[in-house]
Amino acid sequence: MTKFNYTAKDFKSAAEVRWCPGCGDYAIMNAVQKTMADMDIAHKDFAVISGIGCSSRFPYYMNTYGFHTIHGRAAAIASGVKSANPALTVWVMTGDGDSLAIGGNHFIHLVRRNIDINLVLFNNKIYGLTKGQYSPTSDRGKITKTSPFGTIEDSFVPGQLVLGSRGTFFARAVDSNVKHTQEVLAAAALHQGTSVVEVLQNCVIFNDGIHDYVSDPKFRSERQLFLKAGQPMIFGEEEDKGLIYDNGRLKVAKIGENGITREDILVHDPADDNIGLQVALINMSLPEFPVAMGVIRSVEAPVYDQEMKKQIETVQQKRRITCMDELLHSGNTWTVDGENCDEPVKFFNQKCFE
Amino acid sequence: MKHTKVIELEEVAIRFSGDSGDGMQLTGTLFSDTSALLGNDISTFPDYPSEIRAPQGTVGGVSGFQVQFGKKKITTPGDLAHVLVAMNPAALKANAAFMNPGGTIIFDADSFNDKNLEKAQFKTNDPFAELKLEDFSLIPVPITSLTKESLKELELDNKSVLRCKNMFALGLICWMFDRPLDYIEKFIQSKFGKKSPLVAEANLLVLHAGYNYGMNLQHMTPQYIVHPAPIEKGIYRNINGNNATAWGFIAAAEKAGLPLFIGSYPITPATDVLQALAERKDLGVKSFQAEDEIAGICTTIGAAFAGHLGVTSTSGPGFALKSEALGLSVMAELPIVVVNVQRGGPSTGLPTKTEQSDLLQTLYGRNGESPVVVLAASTPSDCFYYAFLSAKIALERMVPVVLLTDGFLGNGSEPWRVPMMSELPSITPRKATNPETFLPYNRDPETLARDWAVPGMEGFEHRIGGLEKNNAGGVNQDPDNHQKNSEIRAAKVEKVVDMIPELELAGEPEGDLLVVGWGGTYGHMISSVNAMQEAGKKVSLAHFNYIKPLPKNTAEVFSKFKKIVVCELNMGQFASYLRDKLPEFEYRQINKMKGLPFSVFELVEKFEKILEA
Numbered sequence: 001m002t003k004f005n006y007t008a009k010d011f012k013s014a015a016e017v018r019w020c021p022g023c024g025d026y027a028i029m030n031a032v033q034k035t036m037a038d039m040d041i042a043h044k045d046f047a048v049i050s051g052i053g054c055s056s057r058f059p060y061y062m063n064t065y066g067f068h069t070i071h072g073r074a075a076a077i078a079s080g081v082k083s084a085n086p087a088l089t090v091w092v093m094t095g096d097g098d099s100l101a102i103g104g105n106h107f108i109h110l111v112r113r114n115i116d117i118n119l120v121l122f123n124n125k126i127y128g129l130t131k132g133q134y135s136p137t138s139d140r141g142k143i144t145k146t147s148p149f150g151t152i153e154d155s156f157v158p159g160q161l162v163l164g165s166r167g168t169f170f171a172r173a174v175d176s177n178v179k180h181t182q183e184v185l186a187a188a189a190l191h192q193g194t195s196v197v198e199v200l201q202n203c204v205i206f207n208d209g210i211h212d213y214v215s216d217p218k219f220r221s222e223r224q225l226f227l228k229a230g231q232p233m234i235f236g237e238e239e240d241k242g243l244i245y246d247n248g249r250l251k252v253a254k255i256g257e258n259g260i261t262r263e264d265i266l267v268h269d270p271a272d273d274n275i276g277l278q279v280a281l282i283n284m285s286l287p288e289f290p291v292a293m294g295v296i297r298s299v300e301a302p303v304y305d306q307e308m309k310k311q312i313e314t315v316q317q318k319r320r321i322t323c324m325d326e327l328l329h330s331g332n333t334w335t336v337d338g339e340n341c342d343e344p345v346k347f348f349n350q351k352c353f354e
Numbered sequence: 355m356k357h358t359k360v361i362e363l364e365e366v367a368i369r370f371s372g373d374s375g376d377g378m379q380l381t382g383t384l385f386s387d388t389s390a391l392l393g394n395d396i397s398t399f400p401d402y403p404s405e406i407r408a409p410q411g412t413v414g415g416v417s418g419f420q421v422q423f424g425k426k427k428i429t430t431p432g433d434l435a436h437v438l439v440a441m442n443p444a445a446l447k448a449n450a451a452f453m454n455p456g457g458t459i460i461f462d463a464d465s466f467n468d469k470n471l472e473k474a475q476f477k478t479n480d481p482f483a484e485l486k487l488e489d490f491s492l493i494p495v496p497i498t499s500l501t502k503e504s505l506k507e508l509e510l511d512n513k514s515v516l517r518c519k520n521m522f523a524l525g526l527i528c529w530m531f532d533r534p535l536d537y538i539e540k541f542i543q544s545k546f547g548k549k550s551p552l553v554a555e556a557n558l559l560v561l562h563a564g565y566n567y568g569m570n571l572q573h574m575t576p577q578y579i580v581h582p583a584p585i586e587k588g589i590y591r592n593i594n595g596n597n598a599t600a601w602g603f604i605a606a607a608e609k610a611g612l613p614l615f616i617g618s619y620p621i622t623p624a625t626d627v628l629q630a631l632a633e634r635k636d637l638g639v640k641s642f643q644a645e646d647e648i649a650g651i652c653t654t655i656g657a658a659f660a661g662h663l664g665v666t667s668t669s670g671p672g673f674a675l676k677s678e679a680l681g682l683s684v685m686a687e688l689p690i691v692v693v694n695v696q697r698g699g700p701s702t703g704l705p706t707k708t709e710q711s712d713l714l715q716t717l718y719g720r721n722g723e724s725p726v727v728v729l730a731a732s733t734p735s736d737c738f739y740y741a742f743l744s745a746k747i748a749l750e751r752m753v754p755v756v757l758l759t760d761g762f763l764g765n766g767s768e769p770w771r772v773p774m775m776s777e778l779p780s781i782t783p784r785k786a787t788n789p790e791t792f793l794p795y796n797r798d799p800e801t802l803a804r805d806w807a808v809p810g811m812e813g814f815e816h817r818i819g820g821l822e823k824n825n826a827g828g829v830n831q832d833p834d835n836h837q838k839n840s841e842i843r844a845a846k847v848e849k850v851v852d853m854i855p856e857l858e859l860a861g862e863p864e865g866d867l868l869v870v871g872w873g874g875t876y877g878h879m880i881s882s883v884n885a886m887q888e889a890g891k892k893v894s895l896a897h898f899n900y901i902k903p904l905p906k907n908t909a910e911v912f913s914k915f916k917k918i919v920v921c922e923l924n925m926g927q928f929a930s931y932l933r934d935k936l937p938e939f940e941y942r943q944i945n946k947m948k949g950l951p952f953s954v955f956e957l958v959e960k961f962e963k964i965l966e967a
Contacts, residue, residue, distance in 0.1 A: 065809040068819030076649035080656020109645040319636035
């Protein structure tokens with residue numbers, strides 16, 4: 001039985017959505033709104049926070065509390081919101097420029113602290129709002145307006161950054177695969193701690209087709225590996241390929257060839273504290289490997305906002321000082337009460353303070 | 355205006371104290387000689403035990419040396435010391451009674467172990483609480499281990515190593531009081547150089563290690579403010595400006611019935627504000643040590659968005675980093691308080707020295723038309739009241755407030771009559787009540803303050819942001835709308851004038867010279883103006899705590915004087931601001947950029963010149 005019977009529509013605000021026609025953001029927004037409806041939490045308890053970039057317009061389109069802030073700072077502002085009120089469900093909508101360039105510091109520290117925030121990273125590998133400059137996830141050699149001869153720098157792999165920051169949850173999805181994105185977002189929403197969901201998002205204007213090789217639905221089962229906890233990591237039209245370790249390295253093997261059976265295929269364990277295999281999954285790229293999709297890592301760890309609350313409660317159980325008057329009069333004080341002394345005058349004795 | 359007197363640096367009494375074998379007499383003598391060579395008048399008071407070698411670590415074996423130094427004629431070594439260097443618990447015990455309230459105690463943390471505490475007959479392992487010294491500035495320094503560490507390359511026996519400890523303390527004190535080391539170096543060379551070059555080298559190494567330690571840890575020069583005599587009845591305590599600021603915020607949160615959140619990043623000399631608040635989990639304070647200055651203010655803005663009283667502390671360079679986010683709180687109209695404990699600039703500048711050079715940054719240092727309310731505290735203890743008032747203004751007018759203090763106030767301490775919470779005015783946050791009519795930028799027609807609804811409140815869901823907006827919080831870039839909103843944001847700050855008192859004068863309401871100051875220079879300003887008045891001069895003081903907006907009657911007060919001089923620890927920032935706001939007056943300037951407070955002597959001399967001209 002659900003309390004609210006919300007549908008995705010209940011989360012749409014009256015504001016006109018102004019992304020370019022065909023932008024991947026539309027699909028992601030639909031998936032987010034559906035996920036929120038399914039969470040069965042009151043509108044009033046959602047806070048959607050964003051920074052700057054195309055995706056950061058997101059809060060205006062949501063019928064919840066929302067805050068469209070400044071470039072790169074959504075993670076920091078959301079950290080303040082959630083620490084102040086852990087009862088809220090806080091989402092951060094951000095892009096590859098917002099979170100991995102100008103806001104990189106806040107991003108890694110949010111993940112390290114493990115504040116219970118759901119962060120959706122729209123990765124279109126380009127700066128869209130400023131009209132087409134390379135981003136920290138653009139591939140080496142990428143030609144853009146600020147790299148007319150190709151970039152000479154390597155890109156971030158967002159999952160590596162999350163795991164390197166001791167992240168407790170990382171998942172990946174493709175914008176056009178709304179059903180799968182929704183599944184992943186639902187898992188992220190349930191996770192206690194910071195969840196980062198990287199959505200491969202298409203920018204139709206400035207980087208159209210950048211993820212096509214991966215995301216093309218025609219080759220989905222060949223080029224994407226959909227991870228499921230406790231299941232062997234198998235992919236392919238015929239479900240005939242899987243991941244094995246060969247001399248300590250991850251390798252794609254064909255089931256039925258060289259004596260490989262289904263039992264030899266590695267089983268996915270997102271709850272494994274050891275990040276070794278999870279990092280290897282994050283690093284998989286075409287054409288040697290399929291690209292890993294779904295929840296790659298999901299482990300339990302202390303949650304910052306809960307710990308902050310607990311610490312205050314613990315201290316307060318044993319406190320000697322319970323209010324400001326007691327604090328003011330605590331410790332080393334002395335009384336002045338001589339005959340020549342005046343009566344005390346209030347500091348704020350002016351009329352304007354009444 | 356209250357009467358205070360600043361004990362200037364030149365009048366500080368320092369007491370060196372340790373075991374009679376610790377070399378305290380030599381340490382004190384060298385420091386005195388160095389000060390004398392700098393042109394200070396000094397008076398010293400060696401205080402060593404009759405039993406030159408009483409049992410080590412016992413109170414009877416303590417040897418002390420007190421020196422008072424100053425520019426003026428010093429006639430006594432100072433009854434009470436302002437700074438105590440205690441090499442062990444016994445030294446602390448023997449000298450506790452001779453300390454000025456709120457003084458600074460530097461102690462060898464290594465020697466404060468169970469064994470030594472027992473020898474000095476302490477009953478608990480918290481000697482400071484036992485001697486009621488909690489409100490003193492305590493500076494623990496692992497003198498013994500650092501001395502050993504700095505000599506580990508030398509082939510010196512343990513006993514000789516430990517004999518160098520006093521040089522560490524001496525180096526540290528020399529750094530704190532800006533004494534050059536050359537005289538002491540020469541002394542060491544001539545005393546040990548020929549006889550025992552190794553001992554000379556060891557003493558020099560440790561002397562420099564102590565000096566560098568002070569520099570690296572950015573210990574500030576202790577400052578003192580004393581009042582002529584207890585004036586008002588009441589309960590008193592010592593408090594420094596940073597603690598008073600922190601407590602003012604807690605008091606405001608309690609009055610407003612809101613939780614307090616501080617998001618901040620450590621920076622000299624503001625760190626103590628964060629530390630003092632982190633300590634107060636018992637009162638429910640949420641403290642968040644952020645990854646950088648920007649996250650410090652951003653978490654604070656997030657907490658304000660979520661309905662807390664959000665405050666952040668910083669100093670000049672950190673304030674620069676917070677500029678963009680401060681603009682966001684101007685645009686979104688969220689109630690936060692930023693306290694800037696100013697230090698010498700630009701860039702990293704003089705981290706441990708005081709200055710008032712962030713005024714123009716505070717008033718104007720943001721993109722766009724971005725007005726904020728600006729207040730400045732003027733004594734260590736009134737930081738409490740101005741922090742309280744900053745929060746009241748922010749919460750009742752939905753506007754960011756910047757509170758300016760400085761290194762001198764933040765680290766300076768003074769006795770303070772503790773108020774009862776019932777003496778403080780109420781704070782009524784502007785929480786929205788009617789979801790039917792609510793829009794985030796509906797305003798009170800009088801004050802222009804907007805309504806405040808926070809996540810979790812049913813029926814008030816809304817979106818706000820850093821883009822120019824309409825009343826519903828939605829994006830609106832219409833030309834007339836931007837013009838109107840810019841005017842509203844400016845007017846809202848100006849209307850705070852109704853909440854602040856009129857400018858009060860110290861002295862007659864008219865005269866030959868009006869001395870104008872603001873913020874942390876108050877103690878020196880009032881002392882020098884008092885001195886002028888005692889000499890029969892028609893001089894009054896107008897000291898500003900309210901910078902933006904200025905008190906209503908400012909122009910009227912200014913108009914009654916023949917001359918006006920603006921004194922500040924910068925190149926004339928408040929003077930430029932006044933020229934902009936009240937161009938009808940002529941402003942003379944007294945400016946100082948030495949990282950030091952004014953001295954009464956220099957101010958009086960300059961006032962006299964202005965009067966003669």
